[in-house]
Amino acid sequence: MSNPANVFVVGLNDFNRERLARLRGAEGLRFHGVIDPERVYDTEVFDIAAMLDEATARLEAFEGSIDAIVGYMDFPVSTMLPILCERFGTRTTSLASLLKCEHKYWSRRVQQEVVPEHIPAFTAFDPFDDDALTRIGEAGLYIPFFVKPIKSSGSRLGFLIDSPETFYRAIEQLRDQIGLIADPFNTVLEQARLPAGVAGVDGGFCLAEEVIGGWQCTVEGYVFEGEVVSYGIVDSLRYPGVLSFFHYRYPSGLPDYVQAKMRELTQTVMTHIGYDNAAFNVEYFWDEVRERIWLLEINTRISQSHCDLFEKVDGVSHQQVTVDLALGRRPDMPSRQGAFPLAAKFFYRVFFRDARVTRVPTVEEIAALKAEFPGSAIELQVAEGQRLSSLPEQDSYSYALAHVWLGADDVEQLHARYDSLAARLFFGFDEIDG
Structure with missing residues (x-):
């Protein structure tokens, strides 16, 4: 043995x-x-x-x-x-192929070389440049546009700019916080050889992009010895009228032809980048009105948020892919062998500027909910006495108090189960800044 x-x-x-x-x-x-x-x-x-x-x-x-x-x-x-x-x-x-995905400006330039019609207009800028807004306009981008750091984590420090005032408010936050990721990211960039057009754009820069939108989803995939494989598409659905995510849902509800096109684009881009023997996921928008697919960004990993979804629907977490690839094996990823036809991860959120948490659901309350909803998982993200502003990895508009994973037979049952469960997640707050 x-x-x-x-x-x-x-x-x-x-x-x-x-x-x-x-x-x-x-x-x-x-x-x-x-x-x-x-x-x-x-x-x-x-x-x-x-x-x-x-x-x-x-x-x-x-x-x-x-x-x-x-x-x-x-x-x-x-x-x-x-x-x-x-x-x-x-x-x-x-490392070079990874940075072609994670350095957002370099990634956009590489994507533009092979799928330009699926890439928004973009430009890099220095948030410490007092004339940054003027320079963005000189590059052909005008309000409204979206701003995010060259290297970010999650949705942190991402801003929709709809006026000069919102731009300058965003600049204040960027100047105050961008160094938390920029400095360590620059440590990594020092170990890579960047092309001439990218070398001057380090982790302290930001990307301004044309506003894109639509039905958002994530193509989970891998490359094994040069072969690009997309094995699942997960929908990313937002709260109405805001940028904050409401839930991730698998399998995708997108039309089959849209999913097929996204897989084709994924193969083209990942092959061009030279990415190999590792997992990835690519985020897209489908603009149904204009019948257009936009490539949002590339992540050089599986999504941990999707692990339970794949386990519920396919029978095993897609961590299988990462482990098999690292061991030099073709991934042994099953399909539709799980306990549920449909699964989702929900984000239980509050839309405060800040507050102090005075109560969280008890261990007994969570155990009772998990017993009532078979297959569910609930992970609290806050503790009693904690200030919401101290939570790491939050978007710029809300705070996720809990993550809830559920399986169901169909979309209607999925939402009914979440609504019933969420109504019994009891949090308390004071010192609320709404």
Whole structure:
């Protein structure tokens, strides 16, 4: 009997460990943590150099074989993986191909080379330039437009600009907070060779883009030895009238021909980038009115938010894809072998500017809800006494108090179950700034 393979997971937490244990072939694997999860999940201060040193020391001290190094998070985990994998001879895509996805300006330029009709107008700008708004206009972009950092995490520091006043309010926040990601991202950029047109645009810059919209979705996929495979499309549905996400739903409800076109675009772009032997997901909009597909952005990982959805519908978390690729295997990802035809992750939100949390649902209340709704999962994102403004990784318009995963037979049943469950999630607040 062969020895089990050792798989090292950057930021391994209980959420990942439980699902990893249920993967196909998990009995032949041993999962080990690299870098404590609170270092990458529960902070907004990322000392990448120190984390790389810590991970290297832990791996070098391991007495067995190092067969794979994986991660399931966006920045900083995603950007550290190619560096660690190169140091220890394990499989993943190259740092250059990863940055062609994660450096938003470089990524737009690369996308524009092969699918220009699916890319919005865009330009890079320095948020510390007092004439930034004028320069954006000189580049051919006019209000309204969307602004986000060259490297961001989630929806953080993304702003819809609909007036000069909203631009300058956004600039204040960007100047105050962009360094939290810009500085560590620049540490990674120093290890890469950027093309001439991109080299001067570091992590302290922002991207201004033409406003695009429509039905948003995510194509989850991977590249194995040059072959691009898209294995699932997840819809991203927002609260009415705002930019905040309401829920992710799988499988997608988009028309088949739209899904087929998105898969085709994904294959074209990922092949052109040279991405290989790693998972990814690509976010799109389908503008139904203008019958146009827009490519929003590329992420160099699976979405953790979708793990439970794939497990409910297909029978196993798509962490399967990441582990198999890292071990040099074609992913053994099943299809429609789960307990539910449909699944979703809901974001229970409040739309305050700030507040102090005075009550959260009790352990007993959550246990009762989970018993009443089989297959459900509820994860609180706040604690009693916490200020909402202290929550990491929030969008610019709301706060997610809880994540709720549910399965159902159809859309109507899904929403009925969520409405019933959400009505019994009791939070309390004071010092509310609405």
